Amino acid sequence: MTESEIRLAMARAVEEVRLKNPLAPSITNTVTQDFVANAQLAIGGSAAMLYLADECEEMAKIAPAFYINMGTAMPFYAETLPRTAQALYENKKPWVLDPVGIGLSGVRMECLRKLKNFKPSIVRGNASEIIALAKFWELIEDNGGQVRGVDSTEKVSSAKEAAIALAKFTGGAVAVSGEEDLVTDGEKEIICAGGSILFTKITGSGCALGGVMAIYLTAASPFIAALTATTIFNLAGTKAAAQTEAPASFKVNFLDSLYELNAEEVSENFRAVGSFENMFKLSLPSF
Amino acid sequence: MTESEIRLAMARAVEEVRLKNPLAPSITNTVTQDFVANAQLAIGGSAAMLYLADECEEMAKIAPAFYINMGTAMPFYAETLPRTAQALYENKKPWVLDPVGIGLSGVRMECLRKLKNFKPSIVRGNASEIIALAKFWELIEDNGGQVRGVDSTEKVSSAKEAAIALAKFTGGAVAVSGEEDLVTDGEKEIICAGGSILFTKITGSGCALGGVMAIYLTAASPFIAALTATTIFNLAGTKAAAQTEAPASFKVNFLDSLYELNAEEVSENFRAVGSFENMFKLSLPSF
Amino acid sequence: MTESEIRLAMARAVEEVRLKNPLAPSITNTVTQDFVANAQLAIGGSAAMLYLADECEEMAKIAPAFYINMGTAMPFYAETLPRTAQALYENKKPWVLDPVGIGLSGVRMECLRKLKNFKPSIVRGNASEIIALAKFWELIEDNGGQVRGVDSTEKVSSAKEAAIALAKFTGGAVAVSGEEDLVTDGEKEIICAGGSILFTKITGSGCALGGVMAIYLTAASPFIAALTATTIFNLAGTKAAAQTEAPASFKVNFLDSLYELNAEEVSENFRAVGSFENMFKLSLPSF
Numbered sequence: 001m002t003e004s005e006i007r008l009a010m011a012r013a014v015e016e017v018r019l020k021n022p023l024a025p026s027i028t029n030t031v032t033q034d035f036v037a038n039a040q041l042a043i044g045g046s047a048a049m050l051y052l053a054d055e056c057e058e059m060a061k062i063a064p065a066f067y068i069n070m071g072t073a074m075p076f077y078a079e080t081l082p083r084t085a086q087a088l089y090e091n092k093k094p095w096v097l098d099p100v101g102i103g104l105s106g107v108r109m110e111c112l113r114k115l116k117n118f119k120p121s122i123v124r125g126n127a128s129e130i131i132a133l134a135k136f137w138e139l140i141e142d143n144g145g146q147v148r149g150v151d152s153t154e155k156v157s158s159a160k161e162a163a164i165a166l167a168k169f170t171g172g173a174v175a176v177s178g179e180e181d182l183v184t185d186g187e188k189e190i191i192c193a194g195g196s197i198l199f200t201k202i203t204g205s206g207c208a209l210g211g212v213m214a215i216y217l218t219a220a221s222p223f224i225a226a227l228t229a230t231t232i233f234n235l236a237g238t239k240a241a242a243q244t245e246a247p248a249s250f251k252v253n254f255l256d257s258l259y260e261l262n263a264e265e266v267s268e269n270f271r272a273v274g275s276f277e278n279m280f281k282l283s284l285p286s287f
Numbered sequence: 288m289t290e291s292e293i294r295l296a297m298a299r300a301v302e303e304v305r306l307k308n309p310l311a312p313s314i315t316n317t318v319t320q321d322f323v324a325n326a327q328l329a330i331g332g333s334a335a336m337l338y339l340a341d342e343c344e345e346m347a348k349i350a351p352a353f354y355i356n357m358g359t360a361m362p363f364y365a366e367t368l369p370r371t372a373q374a375l376y377e378n379k380k381p382w383v384l385d386p387v388g389i390g391l392s393g394v395r396m397e398c399l400r401k402l403k404n405f406k407p408s409i410v411r412g413n414a415s416e417i418i419a420l421a422k423f424w425e426l427i428e429d430n431g432g433q434v435r436g437v438d439s440t441e442k443v444s445s446a447k448e449a450a451i452a453l454a455k456f457t458g459g460a461v462a463v464s465g466e467e468d469l470v471t472d473g474e475k476e477i478i479c480a481g482g483s484i485l486f487t488k489i490t491g492s493g494c495a496l497g498g499v500m501a502i503y504l505t506a507a508s509p510f511i512a513a514l515t516a517t518t519i520f521n522l523a524g525t526k527a528a529a530q531t532e533a534p535a536s537f538k539v540n541f542l543d544s545l546y547e548l549n550a551e552e553v554s555e556n557f558r559a560v561g562s563f564e565n566m567f568k569l570s571l572p573s574f
Numbered sequence: 575m576t577e578s579e580i581r582l583a584m585a586r587a588v589e590e591v592r593l594k595n596p597l598a599p600s601i602t603n604t605v606t607q608d609f610v611a612n613a614q615l616a617i618g619g620s621a622a623m624l625y626l627a628d629e630c631e632e633m634a635k636i637a638p639a640f641y642i643n644m645g646t647a648m649p650f651y652a653e654t655l656p657r658t659a660q661a662l663y664e665n666k667k668p669w670v671l672d673p674v675g676i677g678l679s680g681v682r683m684e685c686l687r688k689l690k691n692f693k694p695s696i697v698r699g700n701a702s703e704i705i706a707l708a709k710f711w712e713l714i715e716d717n718g719g720q721v722r723g724v725d726s727t728e729k730v731s732s733a734k735e736a737a738i739a740l741a742k743f744t745g746g747a748v749a750v751s752g753e754e755d756l757v758t759d760g761e762k763e764i765i766c767a768g769g770s771i772l773f774t775k776i777t778g779s780g781c782a783l784g785g786v787m788a789i790y791l792t793a794a795s796p797f798i799a800a801l802t803a804t805t806i807f808n809l810a811g812t813k814a815a816a817q818t819e820a821p822a823s824f825k826v827n828f829l830d831s832l833y834e835l836n837a838e839e840v841s842e843n844f845r846a847v848g849s850f851e852n853m854f855k856l857s858l859p860s861f
Contacts, residue, residue: 031607031623033318037490042534047490049318051361054393074625075650076362106628201833203611203621246830247616256533259488320605324777329821334777336605338648341680363649543820546775 001188003270010228011267013220018044018263024214025050025059027080029071029100032204035251036067039208042258043232045215053080060087066095067214068120069207073101073108082114089118094172094217094225096122098210102132112136121172121222124210127154130176134162139169156182160189173222175213177206181230185223192227194234194269196241198250205254209233212258232258232266288475297515298554300507305331305550311501312337312346314371316358316387319491322538323354326495329545330519332502340367347374353382354501355407356494357395365394369401376405381459381504381512383409385497389419399423408459408509411497414441417463421449426456443469447476460509462500464493468517472510479514481521481556483528485537492541496520499545519545519553575762584802585841587794592618592837598788599624599633601654603645603674606778609825610641613782616832617806619789627654634661640669641788642694643781647675647682656688663692668746668791668799670696672784676706686710695746695796698784701728704750708736713743730756734763747796749787751780755804759797766801768808768843770815772824779828783807786832806832806840 023046028036037047050056051074060066066088068081088095097120101108116137123133131154135142140162156178163174167186176182181192199205209229216225239261240253310333315323324334337343338361347353353375355368375382384407388395403424410420418441422429427449443465450461454473463469468479486492496516503512526548527540597620602610611621624630625648634640640662642655662669671694675682690711697707705728709716714736730752737748741760750756755766773779783803790799813835814827 029623030317030604031611031621034321034490034608037318038535041488041490047318048388049316049359050391051359052391052393052395055360055388055391055395058392072623072625073629074361074648101622101629104624104626104629105632106626108626108629201615203608203615244830246833248612248826248829248833252535252539252826255535256531259533259535317604321608321777324605325822328775328777334605335675336603336646337678338646339680339682342647342675342678342682345679361648539822539826542822543818546820546822 006224006227007267007270009220009224010231010270011263013216013224013228014043014232014263014266016219017215020219021046022065022215022218023048023063024065024067024211024218025056025063026067026069026211026214027051027056027077027084028067028069028207028211031072032207035204035208036211038255039258040211040215042255043212043215045212045218047211051076051080053083056080056084057087060084060093061091064093065214065217066093067098067211068095069098069100069210070102070108070112071098071100071207073106073111075107077111078107081111085115085118085120094121094222096120096124096210096214096217098124098207099129099133100125100206102129102136109136119170119172121170121217122175122213122226123166123170123172124175124177124206124213124226126177126206127156127159130159130166130174131162134165137166137169139165156180164189173226175209175226175230177209181234183223183226183230188223190227192230192234195237196250198241198247199237201247202251205233227270228266231270232261235261235266235269293511293514294554296507296511297518298550300503300511300515301330301519301550301553303506304502307506308333309352309502309505310335310350311352311354311498311505312343312350313354313356313498313501314338314343314364314367315354315356315494315498318359319494322491322495323498325542326545327498327502329542330499330502332499332505334498338363338367340370343367343371344374347371347380348378351380352501352504353380354385354498355382356385356387356497357389357399358385358387358494360388360393360395360398362394364398368398372402372405372407381408381509383407383411383497383501383504385411385494386416386420387412387493389416389423396423406457406459408457408504409462409500409513410453410457410459411462411464411493411500411513413464413493414443414446417446417453417461418449421452424453424456426452443467451476460513462496462513462517464496468521470510470513470517475510477514479517479521482524483537485528485534486524488534489538492520515553518556519548522548522553522556580798580801581841583794583798584805585837587790587798587802588617588806588837588840590793591789594793595620596639596789596792597622597637598639598641598785598792599630599637600641600643600785600788601625601630601651601658602641602643602781602785605646606781609778609782610785612829613832614785614789616829617786617789619786619792621785625650625654627657630654630658631661634658634667635665638667639788639791640667641672641785642669643672643674643784644676644682644686645672645674645781647680647685649681651685652681655685659689659692659694668695668796670694670698670784670788670791672698672781673703673707674699674780676703676710683710693744693746695744695791696749696787696800697740697744697746698749698751698780698787698800700751700780701730701733704733704740704748705736708739711740711743713739730754738763747800749783749800749804751783755808757797757800757804762797764801766804766808769811770824772815772821773811775821776825779807802840805843806835809835809840809843
């Protein structure tokens, strides 16, 4: 895939979503559902959050893509998550997994163990989470480090091996979020710059990114969907941060910018600026 | 009821709520609770969201009105929803039903079947949901169409028969939300214009509208409460859309406008501009 | 403790939190989780919301402080809340209790009864809630008054006896929120002014305050943590209200102001302006 093919596919994904308003239902944490849904709507998609196993199974059959975020697990997730992921897998529906909270015991890890069989099309997380998942699924060696809580203690670059191993295992893509973001399909690796430090001062930007990837999965391959979502988030974040230096107004500006960015702006701002071990560099202009 | 009587009753509802800060508790989906509560507070009401059957039953006895929204059903809704609706019915308390998600199987439909006996004072939904509910409760013929998800696939006008049938059955009012909105008590039908296309680009404006209807039920009949809530939403939406073209700042402006509109502005903007099969037209000025 | 010692301890708490980004996990209501998390992030902390008993117990062992808010209790709270509070108590971890919804029957009161044994470091609530808790825990005489719902029907001053009794029992601090706020450790009582009436027109400012107190508990005593959180909220509220008169834009400005205020601004605005029965007066400048 050449750089211009990637750019074209990204533009198509942005455009198709704006035209068709596709639905990607979510099982996602209660803290950031409003942000996830509003980000999905802002790029042109539709949102529906669900908890019940039978409803999720049914939706897995009829919806074109799905988002599963492990945050704020409740007791009934033990039933809902594996049944939903299995229905998605059996119906060949693409889905995004955000393993937030990995490392905490209980229902969450039991679910994550089962989800391995139902290969998510995109795994999205911070570096700590991606490393922890690759270890937990026994795709890389476990050297004893641990992740706890929701914030990363690792740099994005440190998750490169884990991300590639996960992508090779699922046959999909992996997106590692951080100061710079890594998107890989196990073969190609792309570093995405841009965004804003203010993303770390509002809750849920990672969750919203995962939800937006699920929307783009209705119109593109896992690799392109992950790349498109990451790029539009970084662009909207850069644009929002140019208008304010405080987090709540940043969030308003960010969602407004997500809504305003068009296919051309997103695809034009993708640019390979060199290659290093198969790695493209995505450089973003400042607004 | 003449047009000027309607206008007077609307003004009284807006004023009484601003004076008395009445509480309408809610069982409502986890995605939009923040928006529902803030909309209820913005018009002068009080908010409390609950999940437990015994707490909801207790609140049904002491609160003057209640809001039940079916979105994001959880396993324990199977107990909570019917017991709450029964307590409301037995204590003659007015309540709003938003049948969002109707058509999905499971706990949701089992609950909706039972809720028929406890006649909601207002049913609020988009055209698809109102048609689906009238069919599910066997009030109109089921010609085989189906609704799935949370967004309407039907025009408001197509739900007229279903809305009238529901209102006649409950003895209350029905509000169908869309590009134009239909409010009926089974006899009178009023079309409300205004609002903004941006309502479809933020999550929860329908839920918030249902919550606000429940607040106005503490100060007016179901028909007037539905009409007042619809009118103040359309006015605030029109006003907000005049200030911005993007969804997140629209939401902030919309809630601010809900807070600022007074009884006179709401009632003055109600105007019957003709009659067609009992139908009034509510025309709204642009800001 | 002299006034200048209090001021110094407050400045240290604000600064340490900005430097170390400490995590205070929460069990808190689904309505306002987004607001709680964003307020915690705005002052420099980290947020994680949880529901499962085993995960909360685990977090109680490793996190430096915790926030428990009783709103929107769900069936599994019967297990989660007591086990979490016991783990906090046994591991000598400071925690904040917000008894919102006290007076409603069911799981909530059963939990509150058990929580007495695990002495919260800070109890935060409005006057009605603080009085109800002191009665329910049999720390003051029950003269028959009752609290229902989430809004206070009492003035802050009327909760003075209850607040002191609670603080003496727990050995920690109690914060009563209202037009003016009372913070006491059972010995000292401080009245905090400032803030804005607009706090009553947005949902969750009390919850967010409790969450922020939990963050400051990682860097200060219960008394100082309660005082610092109350002071920064009042300052940010005063600042936000100077920029807008409507609730949604107030909330955005408020969170932005929370993010911008520094240690000096917070500690300088603490000023004892007299003493009356051990009472300091905290007077705030207008912006």
